[in-house]
Amino acid sequence: MTKIIKYVMTDILRNKIALSYTAFLLAITLSVFNLEDNTSKGLLSLLNISLIIVPLVSIIFSTIYMYNSAEFIELLVSQPLKRRNIWLSLFTGLSASLSLAFFAGVGIPIIIYAGSDTGFIMIGMGLVLSVIFVAIAMLAAVTTRDKAKGIGIAILLWIYFSLLFDGLVLFILFQFEDYPMEKVMVGLSAFNPIDLSRILILLKMDISALMGYTGAIFRDFFGTQTGLTLALLILLLWIIVPVWLSLRKFNKKDL
């Protein structure tokens, strides 16, 4: 299994897109920190950029990579290898490479310029989001044979998690504004890994006061040890469930 991971990783790390993704992240992070004297302001700008870009690149790159490796996968399946191992190696190789790209592009500058608690939780969330969206991409890629359709699904999923979901939450909030919705909001946030990681980072930034009463509820819940553990568990589920579903599909797939 480690052998396949090694081949996938060397393949991706030589890929020009992966390299320019790293360079792009590095350029943004460095310019943000050099433009702002105040590192926490810098982190806030970085938050919005990385919460949009990291999932987008992760999901699109991984989906395209999976389709482009169709022949490679076919070759591996005809060899004495377990399908499960092939799939999990591909997942591990992809997520390790994209996490590495994020760590080199955003992680290292944050450690240098803003090595605080907030900085570290941001690095952690960026890494987790990279892996989650690789997992979702693999599910999208295994669902359909058609490359264009698969990439379309990936883009739609990204739009859903980045834009549509917030709109839906707002819609629900306005529809039920006569009811106490604060506790429900905590539950709803579990359905979107991007929102969940945004909340976790914002709470560390001490600007949750800006979020009003809901912010206080969030602080009450996610500020505690149990809340934090639960949030991390939910993020972990966002990795495990798509990988498990895609693996089940891949095991039955005709190549």
Added chain:
Amino acid sequence: MIIANNVTKQFGKLKALDSVSVTCASGNCIALIGPNGSGKTTLIKSILGMVTPDSGFITFNGQNILHDWLYREHIGYMPQTGKYPDNMTIGQVLDMMKDIRKNRKRDRLDEDLVNAFDLKGMLHKRMRTLSGGTMQKVSAALAFLFNPQALILDEPTAGLDPVASEILKDKIVTEKTKGKLIFITSHILSELDDLITQVMYMQDGHLVFHNSLEQLRKDTGEQKLSRAIAAYMIKNGQ
């Protein structure tokens, strides 16, 4: 060695395999022929576990291949159009396959074809720069590399130049005399004449017949495989 029992596979409305049952013993070279879309490749892929049959089962050396993967250690497969990761060189692909199949008896690697096709001189070439024929040479070399008990060759000579396809045919004959089971699909029947011992003919997912070449020649009175098949088809009113 390979037994398929009532294997059926449906893709949407198309029945690619319709209760196909075959028994293949080692030491034979079997030609799998039939028109395009008759289910030849699907049958091969089912044997390799790349396609899971809807019903029926396949055994390899007496063991059901469902949920098994180690049996593929004993199969060398040459796909119809071999495709490999673009960024890798021929040398890397060969190394990777050796790595994956972790041949414990490394001295028993069969590099005849690697040498005969002169692949050693092109080890640094990237896969995306290769011509279709060279790609076929790599596929062929890989199929034979690990000295497998069974060889499955899907249109092996398509795209190969005459010299290379003669080398490959000689290799097939040598392996056959060693007592291996060899499956060949091809549309060029004339080149199969001196290679094969048995013929399987498929049409619309059915196995029409599975006979030894001798028997087929005797039944039809024709020496050439292409004529023998034509004669058989006429005789059976198809």
